[in-house]
Amino acid sequence: MSRKSSVNIAPTNLDLLAKLMDSQFKIPGTSIRFGLDAVMGLIPGLGDISTFLVSVYILLMLAKKGASGFLLARMTLNIVLDTIIGSIPVIGDVFDIAFKSNQRNLKLMREHYLEGRHNGSAGKIIIPVLFILLLLIGGILWVSYKFFSWLYHIIW
Numbered sequence: 001m002s003r004k005s006s007v008n009i010a011p012t013n014l015d016l017l018a019k020l021m022d023s024q025f026k027i028p029g030t031s032i033r034f035g036l037d038a039v040m041g042l043i044p045g046l047g048d049i050s051t052f053l054v055s056v057y058i059l060l061m062l063a064k065k066g067a068s069g070f071l072l073a074r075m076t077l078n079i080v081l082d083t084i085i086g087s088i089p090v091i092g093d094v095f096d097i098a099f100k101s102n103q104r105n106l107k108l109m110r111e112h113y114l115e116g117r118h119n120g121s122a123g124k125i126i127i128p129v130l131f132i133l134l135l136l137i138g139g140i141l142w143v144s145y146k147f148f149s150w151l152y153h154i155i156w
Helices: 013-022 036-040 046-064 069-086 091-099 101-115 123-155
Strands: none
Touching (some): 013 036, 013 046, 013 101, 036 046, 069 091, 069 101
C-alpha cells in the first residue's frame, strides 16, 4: 500500500489542537490569527512551559505515526525556536503569532506522507541545530551576565 493511499488527510485531533494553539482566534478587522500559544505566553514562565509541553505532545504523536529522523529533527527545531524566542517578553508574543510552530510541524508531516519529502536520517540537521542552540544559550548567558553586572553597578 502506498503512503498516499494509507494517509487520511481529513482534519484530525492533532489538526484541531494545532489550530487551537496557533490560529484559533482572529483580531477583529484584520487577517491576523493567533492561538493559545500567544495568549498563554503572556504568563511568564508557566505559559511558555505549558505551550512547550503541548508542542512536544504533538511531536510525540507525529513520531508515533512514523516520521523519519530528519523530519523529527526539523519539527524539534521549530519547537525549540518557538520556545526560546517565544519566552522573550513582548517580542516572543509577536513571534508566537507569526511563527505557528505546531501548524508548521503538521504541514511538514503532510509533506512527509503525501509527497515523500523530509525522509532520511537527522544527521544533516542535528549538528547545525546543536550549534545554533549552543550559540543561543551562549548569547542568553552573555546578555544575562551583562544585565546583572549593570544592575550590580547601579545598586552598589
